[in-house]
Amino acid sequence: MWQERSMSGVWKVAAVRDAEAALMARLPEGTLMARAAGALAARIGRLLGDTGGVYGSHVTLLVGAGDNGGDALYAGAVLAERGARVTAIEIFAGRHHVAAGEAFVAAGGRFAGRLPEHTDLVVDGIFGIGGRPGLPPAAVDLLARLAGVTTVAVDVPSGVEVDTGAVSAPAVKADVTVTFGCRKPATSVGAGAVHSGLVEFVDIGLGPYLPEPHAIIPTIEDIRRWWPRPSPYDDKYTRGVLGVCAGSYRYPGAGELAVAGALAGPAGYIRYAGTAARHVRYRFPEVVTKDRVADAGRVQAWTVGPGMGTDSVAASQLSSALDEGVPMCLDADGLTLLAAEPYLLTGRGAATVLTPHDREYARLAGRCTGDDRIGDARELAERFDCIVLLKGYRTVIVDPRGLTYLNPTGDPALATAGSGDVLAGLLGALLAGGLRADRAAIAAAFVHGLAGREAARTGPVTAWRIATTLPLVLGEMIGV
């Protein structure tokens, strides 16, 4: 039973089917479909309202053989009653949800063998949670001819693998996906999240019947609740001291960016250790710098890796930081060092967060990320007994027990050099501030994403601009 949080959980098909069966057994037949179709029609009505209204608009339904097509047809019936000209095209000739088809025709909708002259909005009712990856050629052809038309996907974008979000074959690219009962991986992770566009959740009453979710999408309220705040009795030490080992003679910028990210976090004190010390000292007078981790003094957490290099000096810096036995965010070159020495973390008592992008993942896992990003992250978390933050448009965060979170604030603008250095610094500061390591990873990704989006509003995004936007976002949105 996961009633309270059903808005932000993500469930796979088997769990959705079980919950639907349990709920349907208590309701008159057709109730759930009526709820779904009513909400779908309302959402389409709002979209059409933005472009001249429902009356007289041209809506095309792409209708598969199952209940997903039924939802589209019932919604089409509502729109036809409101004066839209609604055309339904069967993807599989002669096969559609019979009762929904009758209601659709009775309301004034019409079935046609080919596309109408003009379409204002297309509804993807080809496949829902019964869909297998890919689309039939007829659907691919129709979608190509409808390119550029506003597209609303029913429940999930057809063609996306529902349980993983993988797009391994042709799939619908929606502007809006209206999803029923709960969110699914198809709309929440991987390329599927991109194909879903804006996801609108419609509550059809499944909440009480859903088990523990496959993954959780944190909300801004979660982040506000978790973010450590100083008490009147705190001093700079009790707020947490973070050690940052990042940057080098060759890449001093990585040190500066990691420290900039860290300074936005809740730690009271940042110690820097590395060969970019001079640069860091000049840019941040508030940071105490040393060349060597071994000389840095006591800290409550370490961020190690960005731009530090992978030579023997870097390896000994990492090993000194590991010796401290405090929580650590290990990123970038630190991950390359770990890939070369996979037993580095064995027997470690303190939490470690690994923050790979796809190429770093491949180095660590010995294989590329595949179609199932949640599965990929879980595999690495189990292997290293660590928390893994696998970066992407929807960053996946898993703990070794398999608890999984999907960050909803990702933005393409974040894919810029040095952006990850800022994230690693911020994450480390949250660890030093005493936040549980999985939450530190989620909170850092969430706020980092918000900062990227905010920075993108006023021009091209650079890592430095993400870092300098963090305090603004924290003040205005998280209330720090």
Ligand SMILES: NC(=O)C1=CN([C@@H]2O[C@H](COP(=O)(O)OP(=O)(O)OC[C@H]3O[C@@H](n4cnc5c(N)ncnc54)[C@H](O)[C@@H]3O)[C@@H](O)[C@H]2O)[C@@H](O)CC1
């Ligand atoms: N079960 C329920 O309680 C509710 C279901 N609803 C809707 O029902 C949907 C699920 O309906 P169905 O279970 O009928 O399944 P779908 O409507 O997803 O379609 C399944 C049909 O398409 C075929 N198919 C799937 N992938 C294919 C592919 N790649 N190529 C060719 N054929 C393929 C299947 O063999 C099957 O005949 C949900 O997504 C949702 O839209 C909603 O009405 C809400 C209530």
Ligand SMILES: [K+]
């Ligand atoms: K669909």
